[in-house]
Amino acid sequence: MHLPWLRPVWRNLLADMQAGRLSHAHCICWQPELGSDRLLRQATRLLLCLQPTTKACGSCKSCLLAEAGNHPDFYSLDSVDDKVIGVDTVRDLITSLQNTANQHGAKVAWINHADRLSVTAANALLKTLEEPTVNTYFILSPRRTGLLLPTLRSRMQLHQITPPSAAEAQQWLASQLGRVLSNDEVALIQRYPHAPVSVYNWISEQKFPRDCIAELTAAWFTNAPWPQPGKADWAEWLSASELILQDLIRLKQQLPQARLRSTLLGEPAQRWLEQHNVNSDQLNQWLQSCYGIRRMLSEQSGLNGPLLLEELWSRWH
């Protein structure tokens, strides 16, 4: 699959490597919806390859080991079940990295979901990043760079994947599928231009995400049953809640329908506002609660997202 929006990041990495000025620590966000997993894999392979050109050669011993998934100089850490990555795990990694490279090439450590590093773990890592060892590379992939400690962030080269525009995403999707898109597919990619790879997968597997805004609007304003958010999709429900509240505030301010972000908020929402006599302050307060939940869940682990969301919704009906 051809992912043109990854190209600028790849070109930078390659140019730095060829010029011999490659930084020893990189930050590439974990965004599988944009194919970041592929970028991360290719970058790791490139660093490990013993005879790289514009990509990993694919045939040296190092490439073969990496392909088989058991390269002795490749280390990876990840958060399990969104739990914090503790200091001991990071210390073990640092100790392992002090060994001589088994394949006489580079050593690469990849820390996925790096935003889950505990503060002590992040500080331990920081010390290592401040005193880099020769031919050792770190790649950190947090969900968002803003979630990392600023001191840690400042020690790395940040690579930003710029998502395609809605028009570019639509064009890309049609070319991947090799056909003209149906109206539903156009609507889907317009809804998720920042997640073209996900949209492609949904269409290929014929498994589509729930339309959270439509379901939530129906529950809120027309007495349909309230959804039950799960561990995997609570963030989408939270986004839908925020969007609806923002639109309700716009309705309260008597902005024209065309200014609303959701086309689903018509008469029923207007009627609900009148019947319940909800004012803008109240709506703003609810919106702030949504932001509060988002903040809490990004800062603390072990919180129950679905439950927090259901408690929030119970205040609205």
Ligand SMILES: [Zn+2]
């Ligand atoms: Zn190779």
